[in-house]
Amino acid sequence: MTESSLPERIEKHRTVAAWLEYQLGQERATIQRLEGEAVEQERRRKVAWKQSRFTVQEPPHEAAPYVIHRGGCTKNPNPLDYYEAPDLVMMMRGRNASPCPICNPMPGLRGTWIPTPDFGEDA
Numbered sequence: 001m002t003e004s005s006l007p008e009r010i011e012k013h014r015t016v017a018a019w020l021e022y023q024l025g026q027e028r029a030t031i032q033r034l035e036g037e038a039v040e041q042e043r044r045r046k047v048a049w050k051q052s053r054f055t056v057q058e059p060p061h062e063a064a065p066y067v068i069h070r071g072g073c074t075k076n077p078n079p080l081d082y083y084e085a086p087d088l089v090m091m092m093r094g095r096n097a098s099p100c101p102i103c104n105p106m107p108g109l110r111g112t113w114i115p116t117p118d119f120g121e122d123a
């Protein structure tokens with residue numbers, strides 16, 4: 001086995017170093033892509049969580065009703081809280097409330113909501 005000359009050995013190590021730099025670039029790109037996917041997955045999870053819940057808009061004055069919205073409704077962009085249907089129904093029991101005409105939360109509350117005469121729902 002003949003020993004490589006010094007210039008040949010240097011060239012081999014440069015080739016290995018270039019390959020390692022290429023691989024490192026590939027790994028960094030993969031990490032960046034996966035981190036982007038993780039952020040998007042978390043964003044979607046939060047949206048789904050909100051959309052599976054309901055919000056309550058405070059009445060503007062005492063005689064006005066509370067307005068019930070779906071969690072993602074743009075008519076109530078900064079709700080105090082997000083409620084699951086049974087909790088919302090417990091909280092709103094006996095209160096003057098009406099469904100938002102834009103997001104129409106009633107289909108999602110059906111089976112949970114007990115209509116009150118002032119709610120305007122066809123029982």
Ligand SMILES: [Zn+2]
Pocket residue numbers: 068069070073074075076100101102103104
């Ligand atoms: Zn709404």
